[in-house]
Amino acid sequence: MKDVLKLSLIGIIAGVILLGILKIVQLAAGSDAYVLLFNTDYIPLLPDWGPEDVGGIAFHFVFCIVSVGALFFILKMVHLERSILLYFLIYTIGSAVLYVLTGLTDREPAIDDVSAWAYWTSAHAVYAGVVGWLVRSWV
Numbered sequence: 001m002k003d004v005l006k007l008s009l010i011g012i013i014a015g016v017i018l019l020g021i022l023k024i025v026q027l028a029a030g031s032d033a034y035v036l037l038f039n040t041d042y043i044p045l046l047p048d049w050g051p052e053d054v055g056g057i058a059f060h061f062v063f064c065i066v067s068v069g070a071l072f073f074i075l076k077m078v079h080l081e082r083s084i085l086l087y088f089l090i091y092t093i094g095s096a097v098l099y100v101l102t103g104l105t106d107r108e109p110a111i112d113d114v115s116a117w118a119y120w121t122s123a124h125a126v127y128a129g130v131v132g133w134l135v136r137s138w139v
Contacts, residue, residue: 003072003139004069006138006139007065007068007069007072007135007139008065008068008069009138010068010130010131010134010135010138010139011061011064011065011066011067011068011069011131012061012064012065013130013134014064014068014127014130014131014134015060015061015064015065015127017126017127017130018037018064018123018124018126018127019034019037019060021123021126021127022034022037022119022120022123025119025123029115029119031109031113031115031116031119032107032108032109032113032116033109033116033117033119033120033123035107035108035109036099036101036102036109036120037056037060038056038057038059038060039056039102039105039107040055040056040059067091068131068135071087071090071091071131072135072139075087081135081139082135082136082139083132084129084132084133084135084136085132086132087128087129087131087132087135088125088128088129088132089128090128091124091125091127091128091131092121092124092125092128094124095120095121095124095127096117096120096121096124099111099116099117099120099121102116
């Protein structure tokens with residue numbers, strides 16, 4: 001139970017950092033990659049909560065917490081839960097690939113917006129590093 005609480009806190013901290021990076025990018029560069037954190041258009045069972053609605057923000061943090069916990073316990077099965085490199089590779093490659101989900105919505109950014117993809121992927125690389133480092137340090 002103590003590990004679950006620590007992993008939840010790691011998900012929240014890393015989620016705040018991810019959100020902050022993409023918000024700064026939105027304000028500084030005008031990229032809409034930030035909006036993707038809250039977009040639920042492509043998930044049929046979830047209503048469209050809007051880009052900055054409480055529901056969209058909750059979706060972002062629930063996803064961060066669940067993904068940190070799930071990845072930790074999957075990696076723990078093979079005794080690799082403390083590998084910062086694996087968190088980095090899995091989250092960075094995963095986010096780069098999942099960017100294509102933007103093609104399932106009418107919202108910006110466009111699926112062919114290379115700069116938004118680069119910002120999205122880079123911000124998730126930082127998120128991954130934070131998650132890996134915090135897991136190694138705290139759990």
